[in-house]
Amino acid sequence: MKIAIVGAGIVGVSTAYELAHDGHEVTVFEQRNAAAEEASFANAGLLAPHLLTPWSAPGLYTPLKLLGRRATLRLEGVKGTDLAWLWRWRRAARRGAQAAQLSTLEGLARYSQQRLQHIAAQHELEFETSQGRLILLRTAQEQARWQPALQVLRDAGIALREIDADAARQIEPGLCPETPLAGALHLPDATAGNCRLFAQLLRQGTQAGGVQFAFGSRVARLASQPLGVQVQGESGTRSFDAVVLCAGMASAALLRPLGPRLPMAAVHGYSVSAPLREALHAPVASVVDSQLQISITRLGLRVRIAGGAELGAPDAEHHVPTLQQLYRTMNDWFPGGALLSSGLQVWRGARPTLPDGAPVVGASGVPGLWLNTGHGAGGWTLASGCARAVADLIGQRNPDISLEGLGIQRF
Numbered sequence: 090m091k092i093a094i095v096g097a098g099i100v101g102v103s104t105a106y107e108l109a110h111d112g113h114e115v116t117v118f119e120q121r122n123a124a125a126e127e128a129s130f131a132n133a134g135l136l137a138p139h140l141l142t143p144w145s146a147p148g149l150y151t152p153l154k155l156l157g158r159r160a161t162l163r164l165e166g167v168k169g170t171d172l173a174w175l176w177r178w179r180r181a182a183r184r185g186a187q188a189a190q191l192s193t194l195e196g197l198a199r200y201s202q203q204r205l206q207h208i209a210a211q212h213e214l215e216f217e218t219s220q221g222r223l224i225l226l227r228t229a230q231e232q233a234r235w236q237p238a239l240q241v242l243r244d245a246g247i248a249l250r251e252i253d254a255d256a257a258r259q260i261e262p263g264l265c266p267e268t269p270l271a272g273a274l275h276l277p278d279a280t281a282g283n284c285r286l287f288a289q290l291l292r293q294g295t296q297a298g299g300v301q302f303a304f305g306s307r308v309a310r311l312a313s314q315p316l317g318v319q320v321q322g323e324s325g326t327r328s329f330d331a332v333v334l335c336a337g338m339a340s341a342a343l344l345r346p347l348g349p350r351l352p353m354a355a356v357h358g359y360s361v362s363a364p365l366r367e368a369l370h371a372p373v374a375s376v377v378d379s380q381l382q383i384s385i386t387r388l389g390l391r392v393r394i395a396g397g398a399e400l401g402a403p404d405a406e407h408h409v410p411t412l413q414q415l416y417r418t419m420n421d422w423f424p425g426g427a428l429l430s431s432g433l434q435v436w437r438g439a440r441p442t443l444p445d446g447a448p449v450v451g452a453s454g455v456p457g458l459w460l461n462t463g464h465g466a467g468g469w470t471l472a473s474g475c476a477r478a479v480a481d482l483i484g485q486r487n488p489d490i491s492l493e494g495l496g497i498q499r500f
């Protein structure tokens with residue numbers, strides 16, 4: 090089949106890989122001049138398990154506090170659509186996330202991890218990976234907040250240990266002994282890696298294998314009859330047998346004229362990537378500060394600190410207090426581990442998030458148009474698995490993994 094993909098973020102590039110692998114003729118349309126320039130640029134790097142990543146699902150772990158110094162979600166210039174999204178997210182949080190959907194997501198994350206590892210091994214891709222994660226608990230009370238997520242993880246057979254501070258410091262010897270630590274959750278099989286680097290390596294490989302990347306090509310409109318895309322500046326429509334929408338935050342607006350609605354919001358966050366200063370004082374793999382929802386990940390010769398959540402103004406200036414909190418958290422846990430005074434990459438990116446935190450993967454309702462978008466806080470974690478599943482659906486095969494509860498009909 091002749092297939093178009095809209096968007097060359099981690100989701101679009103992974104989808105291109107799988108469709109090309111199945112023998113399709115694939116063209117990727119990307120408005121930017123390279124892959125992974127938007128949400129996939131400098132995320133925290135956390136791979137499976139998914140449900141312990143901040144903002145993975147409403148009410149699961151991230152408490153929603155909108156006001157005060159300890160607000161977990163900062164509102165800035167919110168519009169009516171943002172408020173409607175927030176209302177739905179709050180409602181889902183109050184009801185408790187749907188157990189079936191959570192277990193689908195965790196199953197998908199695990200499947201994705203296996204697929205990613207398979208692809209990386211097959212093509213010898215090196216993308217600054219590390220193995221193992223600690224969820225750092227500053228107080229004993231924090232442990233209780235994790236229990237619903239832990240239950241899903243245990244049911245899914247994911248290795249997980251509740252450990253004390255001494256054991257945590259043995260696993261991450263760089264942890265500052267002066268910072269109070271009540272205990273930690275240890276996930277020995279959790280992985281992390283550089284999302285952008287992986288996307289670029291995969292782009293390079295698929296391009297060499299025949300996938301066409303039309304960079305600098307903004308899709309102005311999706312067409313249904315005949316099925317295709319209209320690139321900005323062109324008068325005609327380019328026809329395809331199938332189109333897969335992987336346009337991250339732009340997906341909802343592209344889909345809307347054809348009928349289906351995606352209630353997606355941008356939950357912005359930040360990352361600071363800093364050169365390693367002293368490896369002994371830096372994390373060996375990844376840690377998450379449970380209270381502050383900030384992750385610190387070792388990525389090769391750098392350390393990436395990520396966190397913060399903002400709803401509203403897409404083009405807002407960087408919020409200095411949030412960035413200061415990232416630096417403080419790094420200094421709390423790994424003082425001296427990274428050089429925070431120069432050579433920093435500071436990034437603000439959007440998590441393309443649907444009100445239940447889960448992506449939309451599958452048919453759109455418009456014949457030939459497929460959706461693989463809205464991955465929220467887990468696009469890197471879920472990309473390889475979702476891509477494989479969409480390729481299977483397009484090839485009229487049953488995916489190896491359940492996609493229950495991830496269809497667009499839930500909205």
Ligand SMILES: Cc1cc2nc3c(=O)[nH]c(=O)nc-3n(C[C@H](O)[C@H](O)[C@H](O)COP(=O)(O)OP(=O)(O)OC[C@H]3O[C@@H](n4cnc5c(N)ncnc54)[C@H](O)[C@@H]3O)c2cc1C
Nearest residue numbers: 096098100120128129133135308337339358467468469470
């Ligand atoms: C601070 C932060 C930390 C995060 N940490 C993690 C983490 O640890 N683990 C994890 O799994 N996820 C994490 N995420 C989420 C993850 O980064 C996203 O879910 C993921 O990058 C989404 O990928 P995507 O390909 O759907 O979107 P994008 O990467 O945004 O790709 C969409 C692409 O579509 C292109 N596009 C849009 N409109 C058009 C158009 N009209 N025509 C052509 N091209 C178009 C865009 O230019 C873009 O390149 C984090 C996000 C943030 C902000």
